[in-house]
Amino acid sequence: MGLLGWLLSSVQESIARILLVVLVTIIIGFAHLHHCVVGSVEVLSALWVNPEIGWADYFAFLGPSVLGNILGGAFFVAILKFAIARQEGKV
Numbered sequence: 001m002g003l004l005g006w007l008l009s010s011v012q013e014s015i016a017r018i019l020l021v022v023l024v025t026i027i028i029g030f031a032h033l034h035h036c037v038v039g040s041v042e043v044l045s046a047l048w049v050n051p052e053i054g055w056a057d058y059f060a061f062l063g064p065s066v067l068g069n070i071l072g073g074a075f076f077v078a079i080l081k082f083a084i085a086r087q088e089g090k091v
Contacts, residue, residue: 007020040065
């Protein structure tokens, strides 16, 4: 989703923005990548409707999901910035 925000700032037309949103969310869904926002909504909804799911389950999901998004996002941005710097001859 961080990639989505970054890519949306690079396009001007509404249709291109809609296509980017659809493309990134499809990739997240088909690759079974748990995103902390989407997953949080799903688990929180389950918490409200299913008495077998408690707050501990919610935080057990949310902690690794947020940590994975932080590490994965930082790694992805570092790779992109390195590639851009290398292309510009700064590295």
